[in-house]
Amino acid sequence: MKLQQLRYISEVVNNHLNVSATAENLYTSQPGISKQVRMLEDELGIQIFGRSGKHLTHVTPAGEQVINIANDILGKVDSIKRVAEEHTQPDRGDLNIATTDTQARYALPNVIGTFINRYPKVNLHMHQGTPSQISELAARGDADFAIATEAMHLYHDLIMLPCYHWNRSIVVKKDHPLAQLSNVSIETLAQYPIVTYVFGFDRASEIERGFNQAGLEPRVVFSATSADVLKTYVRLGLGVGVIASMSIDPKIDDDLVAIDASHLFAYSTTKIGFRKGSFLRGYMYDFIEFFAPHLTRPVVEQAMALRDNTLIEKMFATTKLPIR
Amino acid sequence: MKLQQLRYISEVVNNHLNVSATAENLYTSQPGISKQVRMLEDELGIQIFGRSGKHLTHVTPAGEQVINIANDILGKVDSIKRVAEEHTQPDRGDLNIATTDTQARYALPNVIGTFINRYPKVNLHMHQGTPSQISELAARGDADFAIATEAMHLYHDLIMLPCYHWNRSIVVKKDHPLAQLSNVSIETLAQYPIVTYVFGFDRASEIERGFNQAGLEPRVVFSATSADVLKTYVRLGLGVGVIASMSIDPKIDDDLVAIDASHLFAYSTTKIGFRKGSFLRGYMYDFIEFFAPHLTRPVVEQAMALRDNTLIEKMFATTKLPIR
DNA sequence: AGTCGTTACGATGCCCGTAAGGATA
DNA sequence: TATCCTTACGGGCATCGTAACGACT
Numbered sequence: 001m002k003l004q005q006l007r008y009i010s011e012v013v014n015n016h017l018n019v020s021a022t023a024e025n026l027y028t029s030q031p032g033i034s035k036q037v038r039m040l041e042d043e044l045g046i047q048i049f050g051r052s053g054k055h056l057t058h059v060t061p062a063g064e065q066v067i068n069i070a071n072d073i074l075g076k077v078d079s080i081k082r083v084a085e086e087h088t089q090p091d092r093g094d095l096n097i098a099t100t101d102t103q104a105r106y107a108l109p110n111v112i113g114t115f116i117n118r119y120p121k122v123n124l125h126m127h128q129g130t131p132s133q134i135s136e137l138a139a140r141g142d143a144d145f146a147i148a149t150e151a152m153h154l155y156h157d158l159i160m161l162p163c164y165h166w167n168r169s170i171v172v173k174k175d176h177p178l179a180q181l182s183n184v185s186i187e188t189l190a191q192y193p194i195v196t197y198v199f200g201f202d203r204a205s206e207i208e209r210g211f212n213q214a215g216l217e218p219r220v221v222f223s224a225t226s227a228d229v230l231k232t233y234v235r236l237g238l239g240v241g242v243i244a245s246m247s248i249d250p251k252i253d254d255d256l257v258a259i260d261a262s263h264l265f266a267y268s269t270t271k272i273g274f275r276k277g278s279f280l281r282g283y284m285y286d287f288i289e290f291f292a293p294h295l296t297r298p299v300v301e302q303a304m305a306l307r308d309n310t311l312i313e314k315m316f317a318t319t320k321l322p323i324r
Numbered sequence: 325m326k327l328q329q330l331r332y333i334s335e336v337v338n339n340h341l342n343v344s345a346t347a348e349n350l351y352t353s354q355p356g357i358s359k360q361v362r363m364l365e366d367e368l369g370i371q372i373f374g375r376s377g378k379h380l381t382h383v384t385p386a387g388e389q390v391i392n393i394a395n396d397i398l399g400k401v402d403s404i405k406r407v408a409e410e411h412t413q414p415d416r417g418d419l420n421i422a423t424t425d426t427q428a429r430y431a432l433p434n435v436i437g438t439f440i441n442r443y444p445k446v447n448l449h450m451h452q453g454t455p456s457q458i459s460e461l462a463a464r465g466d467a468d469f470a471i472a473t474e475a476m477h478l479y480h481d482l483i484m485l486p487c488y489h490w491n492r493s494i495v496v497k498k499d500h501p502l503a504q505l506s507n508v509s510i511e512t513l514a515q516y517p518i519v520t521y522v523f524g525f526d527r528a529s530e531i532e533r534g535f536n537q538a539g540l541e542p543r544v545v546f547s548a549t550s551a552d553v554l555k556t557y558v559r560l561g562l563g564v565g566v567i568a569s570m571s572i573d574p575k576i577d578d579d580l581v582a583i584d585a586s587h588l589f590a591y592s593t594t595k596i597g598f599r600k601g602s603f604l605r606g607y608m609y610d611f612i613e614f615f616a617p618h619l620t621r622p623v624v625e626q627a628m629a630l631r632d633n634t635l636i637e638k639m640f641a642t643t644k645l646p647i648r
Numbered sequence: 649a650g651t652c653g654t655t656a657c658g659a660t661g662c663c664c665g666t667a668a669g670g671a672t673a
Numbered sequence: 674t675a676t677c678c679t680t681a682c683g684g685g686c687a688t689c690g691t692a693a694c695g696a697c698t
Contacts, residue, residue: 003326019677019678031679034680035663038679046407052672053672054677069603076396084368352689353691355653359655362654376696378652379696
């Protein structure tokens, strides 16, 4: 058994069982992968992939287990490399952050400013995507951190730590009827077409629930992943915006009116996550702490030891998180 | 980085930094290991081993971390092999049990009888040793299970599951003064020379504590690791035996008198343990259940998920264990 | 002086890449 | 028909083992 063989089977799965595509991504030849996969299967005496003729069709049950362990191993191989880097060049390295547009645009800039100031030699890479893409990036090790709010069920392979709570605001143009009200009821809001996040980003959670609890159904006429896009369409008069309060910039958005909606929708919690069992560089601990000051290194290490998000939630049950 | 390189550094540590000895154990040449170790160090850019001239003297701090992760990886490589074997030959394989003489002699025979009857094709290997040897065998993966009572602090890398409680008995020859008493006090017992387990086996825990709580100090004139040896010396009149109640066989020991001592010494708990993160074969789950019927596969899997012996103790806090 | 790790060197064997073959959708 | 995996073959390279060297205890 060789590490490359494990890498190959893992990547073949990541490439939807397409060996040719895998070969291209790994900058190697396709027969090489094919042969190594077969050799591993021969050595283990089991099929990892099911085949119909010469096409890989599915992963066998045994293959599933093998691949899970292989991914653990590959993660730990990365950890070894990180340990070495930590000792050779403590303030140098890469930091890959996967997050949503909203976080990248409104929550992170200050943090990143502080970070690159402290660690100018660390290369920072931001990956934007849907919650499921974010989860996958982090789970595969392509991203060091996942920062996200929704769809926590996607993050089984990750340690997720709560960072802060945030609420939503209603956003309308200044000449909109709602602009006069300081306190909007859910029933009033339901009378207007809604402009908010796409399903899976924020909808299907607190927004949906807020309406449903009042027996109402929001009429979402437009949805997008980024607050900037949403605000643009609010400006076009397409509807009433329901967006994260932090994504309203008083300077830029002075043509809009924001009405706090924390009484209509329960707060959400943004979390930062990383792969279970992965070694974190010193600057990674610092990044976490810059982002969420209560997550000091000892706290993070304690949570890592729990290894289970249910237990971690309990650990932070009594922690007072900031509200943004 | 190659798996062999990780194997090499791990084994070099296991062989007390003696590369020559490591080479012999691995049936390979000594320069081969030396070179691979160096190549790994070069690739990582760090020293794993400290050297004085050409001798390996110690493990560097970075090396310590690397070796820990390497051991995790090697354990998971074993897991992959086991997964494969589980699918190719479910009722065939090896079972290595590390335990103390007492367990091997009195607690295990029936269990093993049941087991080899159910799994005749599984090769069983028993390893006897001190608690610390047992812990090491299991932690290195040389043994699948550690079965032991004492020195739980040694078992940090293992998942330890409670199996049963047991008490001690006082054992004397029939003509001994104590043989007449049905209820012996700790003060009475303290007047006689004691024959019991060596330090670290059972002493230094409940026996020591039982005396100390009464402000007494036992006078241990002879100690050994096995109850059989202890009984032999009780027969020689060397002293009063204090041994595990289960190690008294009414048939064989009809020349001795056993007096229950559960009121003098708190019960002890025998546990079965295995490496964290290791894949268990189907027959291994069955072995555990044969040994401790309450440890069914779902229960064991639940405990494995906790990964922490403190949490596991809580999990079993309310479980009623058998007393032997 | 003996044990031990490093260096040097030669041979085996593995892995990779190109090219051709055959099956599936 | 186009895509895709497998087989076949040849070149390069890494690994391993033997032998000699140098260093520490």
